[in-house]
Amino acid sequence: MKLFAQLLQNKKAMTGLVILTIIILVAIFAPLLTEYSPVKRVGRPHQAPSWDHWMGTTRLGHDVFSRLVHGARVSLAVGFGAGLLITLIGTVLGIIAGYKGGVVDEVINFFTNMVLVVPNLPLLLVLAAFIGQASPLVIAIILGLTSWAWGVRVTRSETLSIRQRDFVKSAEMLGEPGWRIMLFEIFPNLISIVGINFIGSVIFAVITEATLEFLGLGDPNTVSWGIMLYNAQNAAALAVGAWWDILAPCFALAFLGLGLALINFAIDEIANPRLRTGGMLNRWTRMVRLGEGKL
Amino acid sequence: MSDMTSNAILALDNVSKVFGRADKPVYAARSVSFALHPGRTLALVGESGSGKTTAARLIMREYVPDEGRLLFKGAPMGKADAKALKAYRSAVQMVFQDPFAALNPTHTIRYHLERPLRLHQPDLDAAQRKAAIVELLERVKLDPAQMMPKFPHELSGGQRQRISIARALAVNPQVIVADEPTSMLDVSVRQGILNLLNDMKAELKLALLYITHDIATARYVADDIMVMYAGQIVEWGAVDKVLDDPHHPYTRLLLSAVPDPDRRFDDVRFTDELSRIDEIRTQSALPQTQISQVGDNHFFRALPA
Amino acid sequence: MSQPVLSVRNLNIDYVGAEGDFHAVKNVSFDIAPGEFFGLAGESGCGKSTIAFAISRLHRPPALIRTGSVIAVNGRNVLELDDADLRRFRWREVAMVFQSAMNSLNPVLTIEAQFYDVLKAHGPISRAAARERAAELLKLVDIAPDRLDAFPHQCSGGMRQRIVIAICLALNPKLLIMDEPTTALDVVVQREILQRIDVLRKKLGFSVLFITHDLGLMVQVSDRIGIMLEGELVEVNDAQTIYRQPQHAYTKRLWASMPKLRGEQTRLEAAP
Numbered sequence: 067m068k069l070f071a072q073l074l075q076n077k078k079a080m081t082g083l084v085i086l087t088i089i090i091l092v093a094i095f096a097p098l099l100t101e102y103s104p105v106k107r108v109g110r111p112h113q114a115p116s117w118d119h120w121m122g123t124t125r126l127g128h129d130v131f132s133r134l135v136h137g138a139r140v141s142l143a144v145g146f147g148a149g150l151l152i153t154l155i156g157t158v159l160g161i162i163a164g165y166k167g168g169v170v171d172e173v174i175n176f177f178t179n180m181v182l183v184v185p186n187l188p189l190l191l192v193l194a195a196f197i198g199q200a201s202p203l204v205i206a207i208i209l210g211l212t213s214w215a216w217g218v219r220v221t222r223s224e225t226l227s228i229r230q231r232d233f234v235k236s237a238e239m240l241g242e243p244g245w246r247i248m249l250f251e252i253f254p255n256l257i258s259i260v261g262i263n264f265i266g267s268v269i270f271a272v273i274t275e276a277t278l279e280f281l282g283l284g285d286p287n288t289v290s291w292g293i294m295l296y297n298a299q300n301a302a303a304l305a306v307g308a309w310w311d312i313l314a315p316c317f318a319l320a321f322l323g324l325g326l327a328l329i330n331f332a333i334d335e336i337a338n339p340r341l342r343t344g345g346m347l348n349r350w351t352r353m354v355r356l357g358e359g360k361l
Numbered sequence: 362m363s364d365m366t367s368n369a370i371l372a373l374d375n376v377s378k379v380f381g382r383a384d385k386p387v388y389a390a391r392s393v394s395f396a397l398h399p400g401r402t403l404a405l406v407g408e409s410g411s412g413k414t415t416a417a418r419l420i421m422r423e424y425v426p427d428e429g430r431l432l433f434k435g436a437p438m439g440k441a442d443a444k445a446l447k448a449y450r451s452a453v454q455m456v457f458q459d460p461f462a463a464l465n466p467t468h469t470i471r472y473h474l475e476r477p478l479r480l481h482q483p484d485l486d487a488a489q490r491k492a493a494i495v496e497l498l499e500r501v502k503l504d505p506a507q508m509m510p511k512f513p514h515e516l517s518g519g520q521r522q523r524i525s526i527a528r529a530l531a532v533n534p535q536v537i538v539a540d541e542p543t544s545m546l547d548v549s550v551r552q553g554i555l556n557l558l559n560d561m562k563a564e565l566k567l568a569l570l571y572i573t574h575d576i577a578t579a580r581y582v583a584d585d586i587m588v589m590y591a592g593q594i595v596e597w598g599a600v601d602k603v604l605d606d607p608h609h610p611y612t613r614l615l616l617s618a619v620p621d622p623d624r625r626f627d628d629v630r631f632t633d634e635l636s637r638i639d640e641i642r643t644q645s646a647l648p649q650t651q652i653s654q655v656g657d658n659h660f661f662r663a664l665p666a
Numbered sequence: 667m668s669q670p671v672l673s674v675r676n677l678n679i680d681y682v683g684a685e686g687d688f689h690a691v692k693n694v695s696f697d698i699a700p701g702e703f704f705g706l707a708g709e710s711g712c713g714k715s716t717i718a719f720a721i722s723r724l725h726r727p728p729a730l731i732r733t734g735s736v737i738a739v740n741g742r743n744v745l746e747l748d749d750a751d752l753r754r755f756r757w758r759e760v761a762m763v764f765q766s767a768m769n770s771l772n773p774v775l776t777i778e779a780q781f782y783d784v785l786k787a788h789g790p791i792s793r794a795a796a797r798e799r800a801a802e803l804l805k806l807v808d809i810a811p812d813r814l815d816a817f818p819h820q821c822s823g824g825m826r827q828r829i830v831i832a833i834c835l836a837l838n839p840k841l842l843i844m845d846e847p848t849t850a851l852d853v854v855v856q857r858e859i860l861q862r863i864d865v866l867r868k869k870l871g872f873s874v875l876f877i878t879h880d881l882g883l884m885v886q887v888s889d890r891i892g893i894m895l896e897g898e899l900v901e902v903n904d905a906q907t908i909y910r911q912p913q914h915a916y917t918k919r920l921w922a923s924m925p926k927l928r929g930e931q932t933r934l935e936a937a938p
Contacts, residue, residue, distance in 0.1 A: 232457040233465040236528070239421060240477050241450050254467035350682040350727045359680070359730035360745065361723060408852040547709040548879055549923045574853065577882075581925035604927070618857035619927055620883035622909050635861075638854060 072336045079332030085325030089318075093138035102129040104136040104289045112301075112308040122310040124294075125301035130314050133289055138318065140290035144206045144275045145322075149268035151210025156217020156267075157260050161248050163218065164225025174218065181215040190274065194283035201285045205278055209271050217263045221256060228255050258337035265330045269323055276319055291315040369396035369432075370568050371420065371453065371536050376429035378415055378592075389415040391592040391648060392429070397536055397568035402559070404583035404600065405572045406615075412592040413572050417540050420570065421455055451481045454529035456558075458541040460521035464513040470524055471509040474498070477531035497527040501557060519550035526557060536568045537561075543578065555582050576619050580604055585658070588612045591646035598659030608653070609661040610634060611645040669741055670697040671840050671873045672721065678732035679716050679725075690716045690729075692897040698841065703867065703874045705884040705905070707920075708894035714877045718845045721875070722760055723752060740840060758788060761834035765846040767826035771818040777804075777829055778814035784836050803832040807862055824855035831863065835870065843875045848883075860887050881920055885909045893917050 074080065092099065102108045107127035108119075115122045121130035163174040193208050194200045200208070228234065229252065237251050253260075278284055279292025286293060294315040303311035353359055375394050381387040390412045397403055407413040418424045419431060422438065430437040433449055441449065457463040464473060474494045478485060485493065498505040501523040513521055522542060529537055539558060543551040559582055562569045571582055579586055580600055587597040588611065596609040607613045614634040634641060649662035679691035691713040698704045706714045719725050721737055723744060737744045739759050747755055764770050772780060781800035785791050791799075801811035807828040818826055827847060834842055844863075848856035864887065867874060878884055884891055885905045892902040893914065901914040912918045 232459060232463040236455070236457070236463060236525075237465075237476070239450060239455060240532070241447065241480050242476065251465055255465070257467075346682055346684045346728050349684065350730060353682065353730060357733060359732045361725050361727070361729065361731065408854070548881070549709060549919060552923050552925065555925075576853075577925045577927040580927060614854060616927070618854040620853075620856075620880060620886050621927055622882045622885035623928070624886065635857070638858065 076332045076336065078328045078335070082325045082328030082330075082332060085321060086329065089138055089322055089325065090142065092135050093142050096132075096135040096139060099135050100129065100132040102132040104128060104133040108132075112303070112306060112311065114308075115310050121314050122308065124297060124311055125303070125308070126297075130294075130310055133294055134291070134314050134318055137290045137294060137315070140202050140288060141272055141275065141292070141319070141322070144202045144209075144290075145268045145272035148206040148209040148213075148271035148275075149264055151206070152214045152267040152271070153217060153260060153264040155210070155214040156263060157221050157253075157256070159214070160218040160221025161225050161252060161256070164222040165229055165244070165248050165252060171222075174222075178215045178218045181212065182219070184212075186213060187274070187277070190278060191281070191283065194278050199285040200278070200283055202275065202288055202290060205275050205284065206271070209274060213267065213270065217267070220259060220263060224256055224259050225252055228252050258333050261333045262330055262337075265326050265333070269326045269330075272319065272322060276315075291318050369398055370434060372396040372432040373416070373419060373426075374430045374432055376419060376426040376431065378419060378424055379427050388592040390419065392650070393419075393592075393594055394429075395587055395594065395597070397570055399535065399566045399568050400562065401585065402562055402569040402571055402583045404579035404586045405570060405589060406574065406576055406579050406586060407589035408574055408615075410591075411589040413589050414540070415592070416589070417455070417538055417570075417572055420453065420536075420538055422449070451532040452534055453536045453538065454532060454534040456522070456525050456529050456537060456539045456542050459545055460518045460525065461513075461545075463525045464521055466513050468512070469509065470498075470511050470513070470516075473524060473528055474531055477528060481532040493531070497531055500530065500561070501527045503527075517550075518546045519553060522546060522554050523557065526554075526561070530561065530565070534567065536570070538570045538572070540572045541574070542571075544573070544575065551578070552581070558582065576604070576615065588615065590642075593645075593649060593662065595645060595649070596661035598656070602656055602659040606655070606659070608655055609645070610637075610641045610664065612661070614638065614641050668700065670738075671700050671702075671740060672698040672875065673736070673738040674717070674721075675736040675738075677717065677720065677735045677737065679713070679720055679735070680730050680732060682728040682730050687730075689897055691720075694894075694897075694899045696892055696899060696902055698873050698875060700840070701867065701871050701873055703864075703876060703887060703889045705876045705878070705888035705891040706894060707878065707881055707884050707891060709879060711896070712894040713897040714894050715845055718762065718843050718875065718877055721841075721843060722756055722762055723747075724762075754788070757784065757834075757839065758837045759839055760841045760843060761837070761839040762843040762845065763827070763830055763834055763847045765849055767818075767823065767830045770830050771826060773818055776815050776817055777821075780829075781814075781833060781836065784833055788837055799836065800832075803836055804829070806835065806866060807832045824851050824859065827851060827855075827859060828862070831859070835866070835872075838870065839872060841873050841875065843877075845877045846879070847876075849878065849880070856883070863887075881924060893920070 105128065108129050109123040109127050111123065111125045111127050113119055113123040119129050119131065121134065123129055124133070159174050159178070163171045189212055190208060194205065197204060234247060234251055237247050275290070276292035276295060279290060280295040280299065282296060284290070284293055284296065286296065295312065298311040298315070301308070301311065303309070373393050373395055375392050376390060377388060377392055378390040379386045379388055393412070393416060395403065405413045405416060415424065419426060430439060432438070433452070436445070438449060471494060474497055475490060478490050478493055494509065495505040498508055503520065503523055516524070542558070543554050546554065555578060558569060561567060571579065573579055583600045585598065586600040586603050587594045588603070588609070589595065590611045596603055596607065596612045603612065604616065607616055617634050644664050647665060649664060651663045652660055653663045654660050675695045677691055677694045680687040680689055694717065706717065708714050716729070720731055721739070721744065725731070731745060735745060739755070744755065778797055778800055781803070782793060782796040785796045785799060797814065800814055804811055804813060809825060809828060809832070813821065821829065848859055851859070863874065876884070876888060885908070888905045890902065890904050891908045892899050893908070893916065894900065895916045901908065901912065901917050908917065912921060
């Protein structure tokens with residue numbers, strides 16, 4: 067739809083989408099990109115990057131590049147999976163609370179406040195520790211069920227402001243049922259906020275998963291960027307000079323975060339035309355400098 | 362008050378709406394009575410805070426009267442069942458003030474006109490619906506082929522208002538409440554919309570309630586007029602009678618303050634009223650229960666002595 | 667006439683876009699004499715507010731006042747003032763009243779504090795002296811001095827707008843620009859305010875540039891009127907002439923589209 071078309075024209079969005087696409091493709095075609103298995107010992111410990119091993123090896127002799135491209139699958143899956151769950155819960159509860167008002171609103175607000183007040187990371191640490199070695203699926207579910215509160219807040223306040231508009235009143239006067247109004251009248255006006263919420267949640271989920279695994283709460287048999295960091299840390303990689311061991315997953319996480327953030331900025335720019343300065347401001351400054359006019 | 366029995370399609374009978382606490386009540390509407398008849402336009406004129414928005418909300422059933430009744434075809438709506446409510450919803454439609462907020466920016470014009478048809482004429486098939494949409498657009502003097510795929514932001518304010526009117530007409534209403542339909546439009550576009558409302562009223566024998574703060578336009582479109590202040594209707598009757606021979610001090614004050622290019626500030630017809638503005642305002646806000654009659658369609662509330 | 671209070675010559679203002687420019691004001695020229703009430707009328711987008719903002723140089727990018735434009739207030743070209751001179755010029759020579767008084771008044775300061783702010787910015791003055799001057803100014807607009815300790819939200823819309831006008835007059839400007847000052851107010855309040863402005867104008871001798879889309883009101887209060895259409899000034903004349911003998915086709919159309927309160931009732935035809 068219209069938003070998508072505008073996204074494709076925006077430089078930031080294009081860059082972000084390209085980055086994201088690269089990572090997704092790498093994740094999908096991981097086995098084709100490397101001849102090594104990510105869990106087999108294929109080289110000497112802590113070999114520096116070479117033609118055989120593009121990104122060197124870990125302390126256990128695993129190929130870093132192989133672990134990186136296979137690990138992408140897990141990070142993306144958890145990121146988008148948890149992100150989707152967070153956004154879904156947040157949006158649904160937010161719209162219902164904002165539209166229905168009254169008792170429904172109060173109840174949802176109560177639970178939202180409860181969840182908001184609990185500090186996210188410590189809660190996750192406790193849960194993950196309780197469960198023991200949390201697999202990525204478990205991590206994704208925990209993230210999804212504990213991080214939706216902010217989304218509810220944001221969605222609810224947008225819904226409240228849209229709800230006052232005359233076209234919603236008109237739909238009610240026509241006799242449109244409540245669920246139709248929420249889904250087809252209000253929700254389409256929330257798409258950019260929901261989009262930003264989603265991307266933000268994905269970034270959050272990716273980073274938090276990596277954090278939990280880095281801290282040792284993940285399942286060490288998983289191949290993911292977080293576990294790579296965990297292993298590298300345990301192997302004191304930096305201390306022994308094996309910079310590739312730690313930098314590879316760091317860079318991968320940063321790269322993914324960058325791509326997602328760029329997409330987010332672009333959505334924000336499109337949703338709020340006042341942020342779209344870019345070309346106009348350049349032309350304007352040039353004209354002032356040439357003496358063609360002033361303020 | 363004006364006769365409520367003969368062919369009045371919608372009426373408020375002595376309705377009051379109160380806000381605030383029990384010891385400090387604020388009357389948004391006090392003892393308001395009026396009737397809407399098919400083929401006639403009633404103008405409700407008042408400043409902001411006069412209660413005209415409250416009256417609109419009472420008619421659209423957003424508010425429920427605290428005293429008095431809302432009558433539809435003679436039957437009180439307070440005791441209405443689901444069937445009567447549905448009938449009411451398709452009989453009474455509203456045209457809003459803000460053309461920018463009245464349409465959903467994410468839907469096409471076609472969608473806006475399709476929904477009311479789907480809800481209120483479910484027996485139509487797709488082809489019949491399309492034909493109905495085309496007819497509605499032609500009615501409001503817009504080109505159907507051009508308009509149907511467009512989004513609201515691609516239209517001008519006047520065009521949007523025409524779509525709002527088309528949407529209201531889609532359910533074959535009998536009453537249209539137009540709440541300041543032209544106040545947010547450019548001056549040169551306004552009378553096009555007023556003419557359209559007038560034509561629709563005459564063609565379809567609609568009862569039109571025209572709410573405004575602009576008295577001159579009221580004179581242009583209305584058959585009858587009510588002047589409202591502080592929740593009360595202080596003067597009402599045939600539009601020419603009330604405007605040419607106002608009796609209530611507030612009506613006189615209002616008319617004297619309306620910008621009239623034929624007079625400069627130093628040449629004033631109602632000097633008396635303009636020098637007593639605060640006094641008139643205070644007095645007009647008091648409950649006035651005694652009604653005086655001037656002609657067979659001209660009444661006003663007498664100020665307490 | 668003696669030196670005009672405001673002299674606008676060849677004013678061109680564009681809104682710069684990424685690809686092209688929007689010409690908001692096209693080569694506009696007009697004068698306002700001392701003590702004159704000049705009305706600038708037109709529909710939305712015609713450029714009248716753009717001109718008003720340009721006089722006090724309140725624009726921000728993407729607005730651009732083209733070289734060659736001249737805006738002279740009491741003989742000095744405003745467009746050539748440096749920042750220091752501009753600060754002195756604003757409020758002392760030209761003051762502006764905007765449409766919504768709530769946007770001009772600081773909601774967390776008392777009325778007295780707002781006066782003090784303005785007076786202090788333009789020269790040393792003690793708090794007590796400022797309070798006295800503020801009470802004097804409020805009296806000009808018929809507001810009791812006990813309002814000095816109130817906050818803006820405690821005053822009605824009409825009162826707030828009158829307070830803004832009083833603050834505008836604090837430094838005795840020669841030109842008062844009013845951009846749709848009464849559009850959001852009731853007709854009776856509007857009448858009170860404009861009547862008050864008329865009295866003050868005759869007493870203090872300032873000129874007024876009055877911007878509105880309400881033509882009937884404009885003829886009632888103005889000495890001369892300029893009609894704007896899509897950035898151009900299409901007709902300038904004294905008020906009664908514009909009303910009774912409009913020359914330009916657009917002016918005629920504007921009059922034709924206004925319903926009359928009195929007199930013959932004719933069906934108005936829509937603009938194409």
